[in-house]
Structure formats: C-alpha cells, structure tokens
Amino acid sequence: MKKRVLDVGNCVPDHSSIKHFLGKHFDCEVMQADGAEDALAALRSGPVDLVLVNRKLDMDYSDGIEIIRQIKADADLAKVPAMLITNYDEHQQAAMEIGALRGFGKLELAKPETVAKLQPILGKAKA
Incomplete structure (x- = not known):
C-alpha cells in the first residue's frame, strides 16, 4: 500500500525536490501544506505515515518546530x-526534544543515509 507523506512549509522548488526524492526511492504519495492550519486539517482528513516540516515556513517564515509541537500535543x-527539515543540528535536537524523529537537511536529499x-x-526503498 502506498505510504502518505505530508510536506509542510516548503517553497515550490524545495517541495518538488522532496517529492522527486521520495518518489524515486519509495512508493509514496507526497502532499503539501503551507502552515499549521492546513497541515493539521490534512492530518485529520486521513492517514498520514510521515510529516516533514521545514524549519522556517515559506509562507511567513514562522518556526516549523511549532507545528511539530501542535502535532505532538494532539492525542x-x-x-x-x-x-x-533542516541542516542545523541544534534545530534537529530541539525538534527531537518535543517528540520528532531526527530529520534531515535539504543538502542530504541525495545521500544513502537519508534513504x-x-x-x-x-x-x-525501490531498487
């Protein structure tokens, strides 16, 4: 069964890169949300297997960690x-402290470790 990934807060070129990367390596559908409101609505509308949240949201440059905080606070x-999604370890650590898994940066998309x-x-992963 195809997995569902919600990509939150990435600009069009970055969303396209993430969608291409995931589609190349996994059997998944990638949906896009701009911010907390549409991300939470998408999560409530059907099963999602993974949420990827940009460190700084493209729409208003707000902190993506706040979206993770809202997701983890909802039973x-x-x-x-x-x-x-960030290249900065200190932000990865902050996200992990509130319940996120260690993510990755956009510079790591092509790396086997990310797969x-x-x-x-x-x-x-696809062969």
Whole structure:
C-alpha cells in the first residue's frame, strides 16, 4: 500500500525536490501544506505515515518546530512520525526534544543515509 507523506512549509522548488526524492526511492504519495492550519486539517482528513516540516515556513517564515509541537500535543495525531527539515543540528535536537524523529537537511536529499533513515517509516526503498 502506498505510504502518505505530508510536506509542510516548503517553497515550490524545495517541495518538488522532496517529492522527486521520495518518489524515486519509495512508493509514496507526497502532499503539501503551507502552515499549521492546513497541515493539521490534512492530518485529520486521513492517514498520514510521515510529516516533514521545514524549519522556517515559506509562507511567513514562522518556526516549523511549532507545528511539530501542535502535532505532538494532539492525542489523535501525536503518534504520526514527524521530522524537521533542516541542516542545523541544534534545530534537529530541539525538534527531537518535543517528540520528532531526527530529520534531515535539504543538502542530504541525495545521500544513502537519508534513504536509510526513512526506510523504517516508508518501507523498503525501490531498487
């Protein structure tokens, strides 16, 4: 069964890169949300296997960690795996402290380690 990934807060070129990367390596559908309101609505509308949240949202440059905080504070959504998209370790640490899994940066999209990090959630990578 195809996995569902929600990409939150990335600009069009970055969303396209993430969608291409995930589609190349996994059997998944990638949806896009701009901010907290549409991300939470998407999560409540049907099963989502992974939420990827940009560190700074493209629409208003607000902090993506706040979206992860809202997801983890909601009893119905808290179990959905979430990752922060950032190249900065201190922000990864902050996201992990509130319940996110260690994410990755956009510079890591082409790395085999990123594919390996996503396999437990999205399943076996395509050959």
